[in-house]
Structure formats: C-alpha cells, structure tokens
Amino acid sequence: MSQLKYLTDDINELDAAEHDLENNGIPRNNIHILSNDQHALSEHDLPPFSEWARRDILYYGARGAALGAGLASLILLSGFLFTISNPISWLVISFLALGIMGFCTWEGSLLGVTRLNHKLDDYKDALARGQHLLVVDVDTEQQEKVARYAIDSHAPLKAVN
Structure with a gap:
C-alpha cells in the first residue's frame, strides 16, 4: 500500500x-x-x-524494549560474572532483569504518547x-x-x- x-x-x-x-x-x-x-x-x-x-507509541516502545533487553542482559551477565550459585539469588536477579525490561518498555511507550509519529x-x-x-x-x-x-x-x- x-x-x-x-x-x-x-x-x-x-x-x-x-x-x-x-x-x-x-x-x-x-x-x-x-x-x-x-x-x-x-x-x-x-x-x-x-x-x-498520530502518536509514536510502538516505535518508542520498541526502542525502550531494546534498551531494557540490553540492561536485562547486563544484569544477568553480572550474575554470571559474580558466579552466583544460589537458585534464590538467580530468581531475584531474573525478576530484576524482567522488571527493568518491562519498565524500559513502559517508559518508552509513555514517551511515544507525547511525540508525533516519526x-x-x-x-x-x-x-x-x-x-x-x-x-x-x-x-x-x-x-x-x-x-x-x-x-x-x-x-x-x-x-x-
């Protein structure tokens, strides 16, 4: 089209x-x-x-998700670098990584609500x-x-x- x-x-x-x-x-x-x-x-x-x-919700939401995925990867990588072996600690780190990714996606989408479509x-x-x-x-x-x-x-x- x-x-x-x-x-x-x-x-x-x-x-x-x-x-x-x-x-x-x-x-x-x-x-x-x-x-x-x-x-x-x-x-x-x-x-x-x-x-x-009219708004750019998806565009900025995807950018926020990409940033969040990068930060979540860094959080998980830090768990490997510090050789964490306790399963409960990994659960906390995983939830933190997931929360950071969700927060970045949400913030990106909120930014997109305020912007005209790129x-x-x-x-x-x-x-x-x-x-x-x-x-x-x-x-x-x-x-x-x-x-x-x-x-x-x-x-x-x-x-x-």
Missing part, C-alpha cells in the same frame, strides 16, 4: 478534495487528515488521523504554520491514478511525496 500526501492551508478546498476522492471510489477509511486544528476538521466532517497513527516529522513545521496534511492510502495503481486525478483539480493542494 502506498500513500499520497498533500499539504494545504485551505480547509474548504481540503473538504472538496475529500468529497471528490470519495465520489471517485476511494473509501473514506483510506483518507486521513492531520491538522493541529481538530475543531475545523470536525466542523467540516473530515476524517482525522487516529490517535494511534514518519510525520517532515511536516511538523507545516502543521505549526496552520497547514493540513491530507494522506490517501491507495492499494492499487488504478486507485492511485483515480486519487491523483481527483486531487489535481484542487490547485491549493501541493503534493509532498
């Missing part, structure tokens, strides 16, 4: 483009609009990005200037042609991919 991305500062033109896309056979769930003005999107009944797609970083400045990002998910070459045709009639929309 590929994505077509367009920027504009004209919400009315964006509304018209969204209706043209739907009228030309692009399903509404394949159309997403990212904007800092959520009120304007709801006024025009435009499909916003879901919070899950795939959308290129548009952060445009969004801050009040522009809106239209993203159209297309499955086939035919859908891509239809989407490009529907959008080309709307001059204020600038292709960014």
Whole structure:
C-alpha cells in the first residue's frame, strides 16, 4: 500500500478534495487528515488521523524494549560474572532483569504518547504554520491514478511525496 500526501492551508478546498476522492471510489477509511486544528476538521466532517497513527507509541516502545533487553542482559551477565550459585539469588536477579525490561518498555511507550509519529516529522513545521496534511492510502495503481486525478483539480493542494 502506498500513500499520497498533500499539504494545504485551505480547509474548504481540503473538504472538496475529500468529497471528490470519495465520489471517485476511494473509501473514506483510506483518507486521513492531520491538522493541529481538530475543531475545523470536525466542523467540516473530515476524517482525522487516529490517535494511534498520530502518536509514536510502538516505535518508542520498541526502542525502550531494546534498551531494557540490553540492561536485562547486563544484569544477568553480572550474575554470571559474580558466579552466583544460589537458585534464590538467580530468581531475584531474573525478576530484576524482567522488571527493568518491562519498565524500559513502559517508559518508552509513555514517551511515544507525547511525540508525533516519526514518519510525520517532515511536516511538523507545516502543521505549526496552520497547514493540513491530507494522506490517501491507495492499494492499487488504478486507485492511485483515480486519487491523483481527483486531487489535481484542487490547485491549493501541493503534493509532498
């Protein structure tokens, strides 16, 4: 699946483009609009990005898990280096390693909740200037042609991919 991305500062033109896309056979769930003005999107009944797609929970959670796995490995390695032989001590060390990994994953995910998706970083400045990002998910070459045709009639929309 590929994505077509367009920027504009004209919400009315964006509304018209969204209706043209739907009228030309692009399903509404394949159309997403990212904007800092959520009120304007709801006024025009435009499909916003879901919070899950807007935020970077998985990306930062995976990074936290990787950091946690590294720290957990160091904790377990320290048990081997100090030649711990007591099974109860290994149980404590194992739970500590598991807890550290879980904590790092959790902290990474919390960090991801506060960040815009890293795939959308290129548009952060445009969004801050009040522009809106239209993203159209297309499955086939035919859908891509239809989407490009529907959008080309709307001059204020600038292709960014």
